[in-house]
Amino acid sequence: MTREATCPYCGERTARAAEPGVWRCAACGRSFLDASEAASTEHEEVALPGDPTDVRAPIEIGRPARRAPGEVSSAPALGWAIGSSGLFYGVLALLPASRVGELFTARGWVPYAITGISFWALCLLAARARRLARERALLDRDPLHGVSATPLDRRAARREIERLASLPEAERESFVVDRLLRTLRHFAIRPRVGEVVEFLSGESRADEARVDASYALVRVFVWAVPTLGFIGTVLGIGSAVAGFSQTLEAAASLDGMKESIGSVTLGLGVAFDTTLLALVMSILIMFPASAVQRLEEGLLAAVDDYCGAALIARLDERGSSADPTDSSEASVERLARRLVQAIVAARDEAAEPERD
Template structure:
């Protein structure tokens, strides 16, 4: 529900909505003939550019009216916003929190007022600092910020004041183009009506744009003056409520000097502690780096030794295998020689027997 309420409130204070509504009501009266049948229909409803200029004028006027109503409401509530009478002497800066709670209890519609924002910011400053030193400069800074905020709040109006004359120049270009396009040299008398109508559009749109811009600028000047007067009154009231209510710390007395010397001593001690800590960290880093380098070197040596040993063992095994292979080859060679010799010896008697049998066979045949 709160979101819906905020949305409805934002719509109700929208200058675009009120400007369009005001422009529509104005044109309803124009077309009904309530405002006359010559002046307003010609200058405000004679061309689409005139409609656009008039609608923009009403939106800008709505911005100014809403701003004027806001300024009037704030001025009316100005004397009803206060922090209460200050006690005898000065208040403790810690009591600023109670004053902030008092501001929070104000109606919700008042929370956006310039004076309420200024007082809240000043009390928060005192509560944070623990004194009112520099409060006047802070209030001056807040006044400048409110002036910039008020200037930025009329950004839409400045855009409209710039856009309306541009639309007038656009209407001038359109009207002159219409007049030139309708000009027929072969029938000058018949085309003069259309030419004058185009020129009328050109002059009417420009005249309307300039007139509406002048009206908006005069109204803006009046609203700006009222807003500036309100901000001056807010600055005066804020100074009355805050300045002198809280104590200031004397920065030139003996107590302040003692505090300053104590602070300087603490700063020097802190600097020495930081330097000592940095040295310890650097020493620890150097030691860790040295240990890491030593460990890396030892690991490298161990790895090298292990690789060298493994390589030596491999070479020994290889040499032993080669020797065994050579012995095996020699054994095979001797065995082959023995077999060859054995075959040779076994083959000689067989051949003698065969020869004897052959001779016997031949002797038998001869007989």
């Protein structure tokens, strides 16, 4: 049964295959390329002579990582924060009464919320710092294992892809291994050093944006702690104002006036102490957050340098194919030649009735 396709020019479903990849419409007489055939021909690749591994075989990608590079789960940090907060308040309960203990325990619920959120932020930053130390150690071990000393062609790239994809999940989630895997897969499909450089540049910008976005929760904590302090201030001032109205009502009695003044000062104490606690805890979060983010940016710069020195400088696109036809230009030339042949065949068919 003859296959038919819809002509993109006249819209009639009267186009038939003149030859592989080329269709000719019987209604309008125009020829066009089959999109699927053209795409497969354009990216057609030739196996390397003597290479037992056909480069056209599927690339082993391994198990996908559960998390993106640079991502740290907030749930374990929350668990550590709850435990740390409980331990902190347990120690405060064992210590003698002091001004510091009153700041955390005698000013309502706001200090408890400030302490919990602050410990959550600090535990999250500690987890990020721990992950950064692991990634820095992995980068120092040279993930390419000496391949950087020799030219890296498509066959070697495929072997490295399989090796890197088999690494433990914690290492595959690192910036350097993820960057190497993506770059090597790109090179194995399109062995063009110029394209790989552009691809790496885009990956670098994407990692920078990913790191910046990963600090969104920490920024929320930095915003929430002073906000809670302001809420405590409002609650304290409201309590003081209510106590002051009671003071005016009890002005006739000295004892009643003393009691009402105590409620006023207590409310003002809540207002100022919660503000003080919130400001101090904000500082304790902001300094570590800034330091960890700077370390992470330094790690990304080190990954960029490593990929440039150990990977880009060793890529060998000439050794990726021994067949000069394995190039985009040659593929386009083959398609053009087929199209010309189809046009000539169509012209000859149209000229035959005139000769008759």
